[in-house]
Amino acid sequence: MILALRWLWRDWRGGELRLLALAVVVAVAAVTSVSWLAERVGAATEARAADLLAADRAVERPEPIPDGWLRRARSEHGLATARTAEFPSVVVAGERTQLVSVKAVTPGYPLRGELRVSDGLDGAERATTKTPAPGSVWVAPRLLRLLGLSVGDRLALGQGEFRIAGVITLEPDRGSFFNSLAPRVLMPYADLEGTGLIGPGSRVRYKLLVAGTPAAAAAFTDALVAEQGNAVEIETPEGQGRGIGEVVDRARRFLGLGALLTVVVAGVAVLLTVRHYAERQVLAVAVMRAVGARRRRLTTLFVARLFWLALFAGAVGAALGFVVHAGMLSLVADLIDRDIPPPGWRPLVVGWLTAAAALFGFALPTLLRLRDVPPMRVLRREAAAGLLRAGVPVAVAAVVVFALMGWQAGEWRLAAYVIAALAVAVGLLAVAARASIAAVRALVRRRGGRLLWLSGFTRRPWTAVVQIVGVGTGLMALFLLAVVRNDLLDAWRDRIPDDAANQFLINIQADERVGVRERLAQAGIDAAFAPMVRGRLVALNGDPVAEAEDVPADDDVGRRRGRREFNLTWSAEPQQGNEVVAGEWWGAAGDPGELSVETGFAERYGIALGDRLTFDIAGRRVSARVTSLREVDWESFRVNFFVVASPGTLDGLPATWLTSFHLPDTREGVIVDIIRDYPSVTAIDVTSILRTVRSIMDQGSSVVELMSLLTLAAGVLVLLAALQITGEQRRFEGALLRALGASGRRVRRLARYEFWLLGGVAGLIAGGVATGAGVFVAEGLFGLEYPFRPLTLVVGAAVGVITVWAAGGLAARRYQRSSPMRLLREGAD
Amino acid sequence: MTANPDGCVLVAEGLGMRFRSPEGTITLFSDVNLNIRHGEAVAVLGASGSGKSTLLGLLAGLDQPSEGRVLLDGHDLSRLGEDDRAAVRAGRVGFVFQAFHLLPGMTALENVMLPGELAGSGGVRGRAADALERVGLTGRASHYPAQLSGGEQQRVALARAFVDDPRVLFADEPTGNLDRHTGEHIIDAMFALNRDNGTTLVLVTHDPALAGRCGRIIHVEETGLREEVAA
Ligand SMILES: Nc1ncnc2c1ncn2[C@@H]1O[C@H](COP(=O)(O)OP(=O)(O)O)[C@@H](O)[C@H]1O
Ligand SMILES: [Mg+2]
Numbered sequence A: 001m002i003l004a005l006r007w008l009w010r011d012w013r014g015g016e017l018r019l020l021a022l023a024v025v026v027a028v029a030a031v032t033s034v035s036w037l038a039e040r041v042g043a044a045t046e047a048r049a050a051d052l053l054a055a056d057r058a059v060e061r062p063e064p065i066p067d068g069w070l071r072r073a074r075s076e077h078g079l080a081t082a083r084t085a086e087f088p089s090v091v092v093a094g095e096r097t098q099l100v101s102v103k104a105v106t107p108g109y110p111l112r113g114e115l116r117v118s119d120g121l122d123g124a125e126r127a128t129t130k131t132p133a134p135g136s137v138w139v140a141p142r143l144l145r146l147l148g149l150s151v152g153d154r155l156a157l158g159q160g161e162f163r164i165a166g167v168i169t170l171e172p173d174r175g176s177f178f179n180s181l182a183p184r185v186l187m188p189y190a191d192l193e194g195t196g197l198i199g200p201g202s203r204v205r206y207k208l209l210v211a212g213t214p215a216a217a218a219a220f221t222d223a224l225v226a227e228q229g230n231a232v233e234i235e236t237p238e239g240q241g242r243g244i245g246e247v248v249d250r251a252r253r254f255l256g257l258g259a260l261l262t263v264v265v266a267g268v269a270v271l272l273t274v275r276h277y278a279e280r281q282v283l284a285v286a287v288m289r290a291v292g293a294r295r296r297r298l299t300t301l302f303v304a305r306l307f308w309l310a311l312f313a314g315a316v317g318a319a320l321g322f323v324v325h326a327g328m329l330s331l332v333a334d335l336i337d338r339d340i341p342p343p344g345w346r347p348l349v350v351g352w353l354t355a356a357a358a359l360f361g362f363a364l365p366t367l368l369r370l371r372d373v374p375p376m377r378v379l380r381r382e383a384a385a386g387l388l389r390a391g392v393p394v395a396v397a398a399v400v401v402f403a404l405m406g407w408q409a410g411e412w413r414l415a416a417y418v419i420a421a422l423a424v425a426v427g428l429l430a431v432a433a434r435a436s437i438a439a440v441r442a443l444v445r446r447r448g449g450r451l452l453w454l455s456g457f458t459r460r461p462w463t464a465v466v467q468i469v470g471v472g473t474g475l476m477a478l479f480l481l482a483v484v485r486n487d488l489l490d491a492w493r494d495r496i497p498d499d500a501a502n503q504f505l506i507n508i509q510a511d512e513r514v515g516v517r518e519r520l521a522q523a524g525i526d527a528a529f530a531p532m533v534r535g536r537l538v539a540l541n542g543d544p545v546a547e548a549e550d551v552p553a554d555d556d557v558g559r560r561r562g563r564r565e566f567n568l569t570w571s572a573e574p575q576q577g578n579e580v581v582a583g584e585w586w587g588a589a590g591d592p593g594e595l596s597v598e599t600g601f602a603e604r605y606g607i608a609l610g611d612r613l614t615f616d617i618a619g620r621r622v623s624a625r626v627t628s629l630r631e632v633d634w635e636s637f638r639v640n641f642f643v644v645a646s647p648g649t650l651d652g653l654p655a656t657w658l659t660s661f662h663l664p665d666t667r668e669g670v671i672v673d674i675i676r677d678y679p680s681v682t683a684i685d686v687t688s689i690l691r692t693v694r695s696i697m698d699q700g701s702s703v704v705e706l707m708s709l710l711t712l713a714a715g716v717l718v719l720l721a722a723l724q725i726t727g728e729q730r731r732f733e734g735a736l737l738r739a740l741g742a743s744g745r746r747v748r749r750l751a752r753y754e755f756w757l758l759g760g761v762a763g764l765i766a767g768g769v770a771t772g773a774g775v776f777v778a779e780g781l782f783g784l785e786y787p788f789r790p791l792t793l794v795v796g797a798a799v800g801v802i803t804v805w806a807a808g809g810l811a812a813r814r815y816q817r818s819s820p821m822r823l824l825r826e827g828a829d
Numbered sequence B: 001m002t003a004n005p006d007g008c009v010l011v012a013e014g015l016g017m018r019f020r021s022p023e024g025t026i027t028l029f030s031d032v033n034l035n036i037r038h039g040e041a042v043a044v045l046g047a048s049g050s051g052k053s054t055l056l057g058l059l060a061g062l063d064q065p066s067e068g069r070v071l072l073d074g075h076d077l078s079r080l081g082e083d084d085r086a087a088v089r090a091g092r093v094g095f096v097f098q099a100f101h102l103l104p105g106m107t108a109l110e111n112v113m114l115p116g117e118l119a120g121s122g123g124v125r126g127r128a129a130d131a132l133e134r135v136g137l138t139g140r141a142s143h144y145p146a147q148l149s150g151g152e153q154q155r156v157a158l159a160r161a162f163v164d165d166p167r168v169l170f171a172d173e174p175t176g177n178l179d180r181h182t183g184e185h186i187i188d189a190m191f192a193l194n195r196d197n198g199t200t201l202v203l204v205t206h207d208p209a210l211a212g213r214c215g216r217i218i219h220v221e222e223t224g225l226r227e228e229v230a231a
Helices: A002-013 A018-045 A049-053 A067-076 A141-147 A189-195 A214-231 A237-290 A295-335 A346-372 A391-409 A412-459 A461-495 A510-522 A556-563 A599-605 A669-677 A686-739 A744-781 A790-817 A820-825 B052-059 B082-089 B108-119 B124-134 B150-162 B180-197 B208-212
Strands: A057-061 A080-093 A096-105 A115-118 A125-128 A136-139 A154-157 A160-170 A184-188 A205-211 A233-235 A503-508 A529-540 A565-570 A578-583 A594-598 A612-617 A620-632 A643-645 A656-661 A682-685 B008-021 B024-037 B041-046 B067-072 B093-097 B168-172 B200-204 B216-221 B224-228
Touching: A002 A295, A002 B108, A018 A237, A018 A295, A018 A346, A018 A686, A057 A214, A067 A080, A067 A205, A067 A214, A080 A141, A080 A189, A080 A669, A080 A682, A096 A141, A096 A189, A096 A669, A096 A682, A136 A141, A136 A154, A141 A160, A160 A184, A160 A189, A184 A189, A205 A214, A214 A233, A237 A295, A237 A346, A237 A391, A237 A412, A237 A461, A237 A686, A237 B108, A295 A346, A295 A686, A295 B082, A346 A391, A391 A412, A412 A461, A412 A744, A461 A686, A461 A744, A461 A790, A503 A510, A510 A656, A510 A669, A529 A620, A565 A612, A594 A599, A599 A620, A669 A682, A682 A686, A686 A744, A686 A790, A744 A790, B008 B052, B008 B200, B024 B052, B024 B067, B024 B200, B024 B216, B024 B224, B041 B052, B041 B208, B052 B067, B052 B168, B052 B200, B093 B150, B108 B124, B108 B150, B124 B150, B150 B168, B150 B180, B168 B180, B180 B200, B180 B208
Parallel strands: A096 A184, A136 A160, A565 A643, A594 A620, B041 B200, B041 B216, B093 B168, B168 B200
Antiparallel strands: A057 A205, A057 A233, A080 A096, A080 A154, A080 A205, A115 A125, A115 A160, A136 A184, A154 A160, A503 A656, A503 A682, A529 A565, A529 A612, A529 A656, A578 A620, A594 A643, A612 A620, B008 B024, B008 B067, B216 B224
């Protein structure tokens, strides 16, 4: 083992293993960075399930929790209790408004988990058992940044004025991971009334949190369900963990597969470098065998050397991965409103496993062939010819790749899909590379000696293909993420007409309708209002819809139908952009008792034309028959409903109104005015939400871009490995050219042209394949018109040229320097 | 183990070598019989391609003959597998090659240490340093082969060959890549070894000067081996 270590050091010193080690380092960095990122983000979001609920159980209902329930929970079941009310609203600070998610809490909240606050954006956080004092709120850091506020400033929430008294750094029941669209405002429950934010029909989720022993909590909620039935919804810690876990898990798998792409590309570099290394080791092995080394001894030496290399390269790669993960984390940190736990050691192990897999999977099979070097090689060069065939090593590498994919993806089918997609992309690259080389070759043949510089390209066609594919894979990953993603978003944005609605006002009470309309009219906005009632689907054709708790967890349709509240509206006319595709729309008079259902909705919930739906709306049962099915253009940004009733069907039920319109930038003040006068109205600014969505996507994809930079690095290593293999040949050619009278400058220029061509072709093809993928995704999956941009190809080629030129030029320098004399001296071995 | 006929360190009996080739079977030589006594210096001469290197390889146990057998220091190599032959070679034989065959990634000293390190024996560094001193290269111990001249490289190779004091030193055209003057040095060093340690020398060479200093001269010819009777 020690001897192997010493020899490893000699190899390293001699520069033999640097590329190999670098390739392993890049592969390990890719895997460990993702591993650390996933582990820490995962741990941050998967905090104990009970914490996510801030209670052992929660009872939710659309009306305030009666005091009697609290008393019962406390006295009959010995539970601790707290009340919360959560709803979207808009805060006003000066002339600026921001959609927020308000949560009003009673003292005692949270019953489980930890609430942490700090005194300012940069302040130290501390755990607290208090809740905001009357007249004050605690807010998410993002709200301060969005509105340019700091702790101590005041903001208006409805009719109430509040002092910002703290910054929330950790909220246990934050809700979903991507719930960052509307920043949190935490306020005292007792101040709720004074804000006037809550009117009939407001979308408020009232919750009663209970905690004690799990059995007592369950007994209480079971009793409540027995009594209240569908009118309450019970949340359990198990139910909370599931959704978030899935998001994180999916992201982890996606990034993990991205990391594996890097591993695969780096693996190709390993295959190439180790082959070169092995070729150079053949003679050494022959000498060692001649002086009496047994085969086992040599095998052990090689295996041990790889072991040490894996250990060192794994450690260095993990260190690099740590740095990369820190970079990724800082990119997404403000999406995670939670404490990020300290890094663990497990990714280190993963890194070492990756290093071992790369070296033993990609390198060992080739090195093991060295066992069979005949000692006669020391006397006869030909004795070891054809020893290092690539067949077995490549087969072993393929198996290793598949195993790694399966491990990262967590399932074999996904692994197979990814490998197939990878194979198609790489295959496309290879075919295109081969074709362009054939074209160049034809050109050379036609134009003869003047294109001398192209000859290297055509003389080593397969090496060139490998180089193009290696660099091209890295560039392709980069372009897909950096360019095509943007194009896709642009294409989507272009589809939205300029005058599409960008503002929604919801929660308008019936008696506020006239006033709001007037305000809008004064600002030159003519807006249509639609009524809205909320109801729960309780029966389909008279059959009761299953209770949520009775539905098996994997029966998605059943779950949704049982749990969800829907928004219903009524209307005499079909809304703009709606098309009746089955049945018939009711006449102008419109008999009560008819429903029109959106097709997608009907499909999901198993509703057919003629079905009788029964809704529970504010405790009243309303039944109606489905007389038409509609298709809706959801991208119109108009107000649309899944279920529309004929006029009269929903009479006498509590309804609020909503409207949407296009608000020119210059009129934003009108929103502030409306919210001041009608505090319970909630304004939703679609433009700013879209901006937020985009910035979240940007953050997410810059993480992936970092990853694709690693892929590109691996691609460059493939290039260098291929250069190394052809190095001897280049050296020979360079010396030959100079012996024939070419100046050193000329030789270097020829090499430079070759690199330009190589990089240009790789970049061009990568740009082409990435664009093709963009077109496929845009037109095939989203029905968008993808803007073909020749610039992508030009930029792609340019990036390819620069990358290859820089990397290859540096590496190839020493091959060109060789003097013609060497040619004569090194004739022999 | 068979006892060698009195004092013979190397014995070939009925040795033959054939290869299959596209044009049929080629017989390089057959029925070669040879006894080399301990401490002898034997020169092997012959035209290029006549089979000198092949013969050398068989005598050193690097390859298996098509027929016949070789006894090296009493071990019947034809009965042994690759690894067992390697064990016989270990510490018993040394090699010097036309192209030196130093390992480029190792310094001169490390190259000389190689056999000892592989054998796992102790005191390797000291013995290697001694060997380098004997070939007059102490000052070059930490140089890489690429930094040494051809003659210096061959002296390092020589030091590597005798560092473990082998019974037999096999050399395949050891001066073939060297100028005359440098070659003389190598030859002197080898014969000093032969004289001082009683090392048996088996030298393949084109160099009449080298051949002339050997006690026996054997010609490899198409008809077979022909031994020149020493003058
Ligand atoms: N294993 C082998 N297979 C095929 N031909 C061989 C083999 N070994 C040697 N030869 C051939 O035998 C001939 C003699 O080779 P060699 O012993 O190297 O000659 P010398 O060293 O005298 O120049 C050459 O033509 C060589 O190609
Ligand atoms: Mg020869």
